[in-house]
Amino acid sequence: MKESHISEMRAFNRWYTAMIGVLNRKWMDGDLTLPETRVLQAISMKDGITAGEIVPLLHIDKSYLSKIILRFERAKYLTKRVSAADARSYQLHLTALGRREFEKHNQMTNEFVRQMLEKLPAAECEEMIQCMRRITEILGKVE
């Protein structure tokens, strides 16, 4: 490993997070915070997931999560059902409203990303995605 790679990677980190930050600020114009969208996504990906499973998945504080879930319950985005296996925990299910809300948000974010990608020549876009895959492959093995 070359020493210069360290500062190159750090520069990339700064630059890329700034870029994503712009995307994230756009989301906020909707009504969901970033952690909130992650929680919705987690439930949408695995219906019946419990808070206890979400915590390590999102590296989120359990009390904080509890509050987010409570907010969603009040907004009728989800329902809790006492788990048959362990009555201390609840299985989480999105309501139709919750799914709709998540989808709306999802589409919006897709739209922003699309607008960005559409500005690229097809070949470069393809190449960039390839680069992202490669980074994930290489760095994914490390963790």
Place this chain on the structure above:
Amino acid sequence: MKESHISEMRAFNRWYTAMIGVLNRKWMDGDLTLPETRVLQAISMKDGITAGEIVPLLHIDKSYLSKIILRFERAKYLTKRVSAADARSYQLHLTALGRREFEKHNQMTNEFVRQMLEKLPAAECEEMIQCMRRITEILGKVE
């Protein structure tokens, strides 16, 4: 552009920010918040920079910045000198203590990145950095 590229890029964004998030949490074990380190870095890169120049650079609220700078002043990390050109603004200079603090932090972060990169075979490390450069090139033109 292929439709699937959108979700691939979003997946990469989520994965990569989670990864960087781990790094960032490590920083916090020090005593500087993320915006604080950015401010220190900005001053360290351009001695005599003014708050007004930092604002667009970091996309940070000017009042928020003012408070960070005030904290640093009290901690003796920096000094303000009324600008000769415009007496409303101050030129910011790191003190020896401020430089030391920034360097300490810098080294720590470098260390974390190094540990990550060292686990990679040299060829893959090189390739990954190359990918990062490419992404920056391609996406950099868009903004």
Place this chain on the structure above:
DNA sequence: CAAAATTAGTGGAATTTGTCCACTAATTAG
């Protein structure tokens, strides 16, 4: 099995983070 220890989730207080806005002093424009 009963007591003790552990675990899931909640609620409240406190802290941190970040935004908004009005204000002072300095500067520039008309």
Place this chain on the structure above:
DNA sequence: CTAATTAGTGGACAAATTCCACTAATTTTG
């Protein structure tokens, strides 16, 4: 010179996040 603009500050406020003690359910252990 007067009015409008700009740099930075300070305070009040809102939102995000953490900390901790607590309840109820479960598991462990003697």
